[in-house]
Amino acid sequence: MSDIILKAENISKQYRLGNVGSGTLRDDFKRSWAKIRGKEDPFLKVGAVNDCSQKSTEDYVWALRDINFEVQQGEVLGIIGKNGAGKSTLLKILSRVTAPSTGVIKSRGRIASLLEVGTGFNHELTGRENIFLNGAILGMTKTEISSKLDEIIDFSGCERYIDTPTKRYSSGMTVRLAFAVAAFLEPEILVVDEVLAVGDAEFQKKAIGKMQDISKGEGRTVLFVSHNMTSVRSLCSRGILLEKGLVKMSGSIQEVVEDYLAISNNRSIGKQLINKWLNITKITLNNSAKSQEFYNGDILKFDIEFQLLKDQREVAFCLCIYDESGSLIVALNTYHKNADFFKLQEGLHNVIIVLDRYILNNGIYIVDFFANDFEGNIYFQLKNALSFIIIDDNFRRGEFFKKKWNGAVSLLPEVIILK
Structure with a gap:
């Protein structure tokens, strides 16, 4: 216990939405008197969960509820x-x-x-x-x-x-x-x-x-x-x-x-549907839909499962990978595989986009996903579809150079020595 410098015990904080105060001078006095005596607020109410994205009819909200920890x-x-x-x-x-x-x-x-x-x-x-x-x-x-x-x-x-x-x-x-x-x-x-x-x-x-x-x-x-x-x-x-x-x-x-x-990745893909004939049912990274860590020596496989509700002549897919600051690092797409893109029939399909090893340096990355045609018309988009962490495997880079490499990407160039 002597090493514990900070301790929080059952910390809760309630705020009243809208106007501040109990509504009457008498109730304000009761609240102040209870605080002076170290008693609980007599007007403390149950209140709603603190979710700023949801509409609620409650006048009170719990910004914090029963927080306990030691440092x-x-x-x-x-x-x-x-x-x-x-x-x-x-x-x-x-x-x-x-x-x-x-x-x-x-x-x-x-x-x-x-x-x-x-x-x-x-x-x-x-x-x-x-x-x-x-x-x-x-x-x-x-x-x-x-x-x-x-x-x-x-x-x-x-x-x-x-x-x-x-x-x-x-x-x-x-x-x-x-x-x-x-x-x-x-x-x-x-x-x-x-x-x-x-x-x-x-x-x-x-x-x-x-x-x-x-x-x-x-x-x-x-x-x-x-x-x-x-x-x-x-x-x-x-x-x-x-x-x-x-x-x-x-x-x-x-x-x-x-x-x-x-938590950031836990979202409904269906809500991002733009064209009713294309439905993305699942996006996974190396067979996992959850955020996870990879070494920079790992091959990254993005598996997109989608359903076509009618035959479609042109379908192309693109993964935009951003660093944590929001800067675009690399875009992976299926354009170059087929001039006419994918000519697909109605039904369930999978497309796998692979990013080779030792491309991304250490850091946290966020992936946006797009499906579009040759003209650039977007059929489907999902921002923050996935996120993942890259750590150094100390094989090709960390131990060899005794330091981390700079930048977000690392490519091995072809070196020609002229004699």
Whole structure:
């Protein structure tokens, strides 16, 4: 138990939709009096499940419901989930920005939070003044802040603008400075929401490296929320998956990320049907419809099962593979196999599209699927049809070069040596 630095017990948070308040001054007084005495809210209602995509007649919603977990000292915990799952609400409760409706948070040491751009900043003050202000909010003394001032300014990369009011900073500069303050003032627990996505690629790399140093080198604890699964997998050792305000899964970061990607893939193909004569019944990757990991030495086989409700002269299929940032990496299609495409009769068919080994580098990839004719008219499309993870097998690349290869794809060129 001595290694547990943070513990959440039965944390729930309920919000009222629409207007805030009980409706009468008397009921507001009852609610405040119960809170002062440490009693449960007398007007706490059952409420609906937190699903922002569904219409509901309920006035109350549970943003979080019965959340329980423990964090060890020096651990990096990743908290992931879809938008609206309750991640930011949980971090606000852990940071004591807002109070839970039920439950209790137990922690040891100082907690520094980076929840949104400019948290704890007064934008009329200069960057230097905000460093001292934010440090004081985090419980640091002026001497302690002054001893770290040069390191904070250097890491943020804002030295030229440090005596300029932060209202003239870009959002990326503000995040840089805010993260530098939170990281260098040595809190026991660092809570980071997905604000790092505002920064550029160079700063994101620096920030992740700093968080690794904080956890591994200094033995401090980091709670990290992000939609960037590559960053989550490289930084975190354990993860929590939130879904509709509930803990769906807790375990190793690899298992949690796989489960999260599987949720994203769990969709009805039939809803994406464009032409009534073509129906995609199943899309699998190496005989699995779920998200999974592959080595870069594995051959990837995309198997599309489809049904034609009438004879069709021209049918072509295309798989567009994107990296996690949404950039198109490679498009696989059946155009080149037949000038007239596939001439198919009514019935059930399968087409298999193969991607050779050692094409994709390490990372997380998302697949969009299309079916169209020679003119480019789309018969069928399904975005986010599949997602998968590529890891290095340390055979052709990792051990040979003693480092990971850059870029998303890796092709072996034909080399001609002229003598």
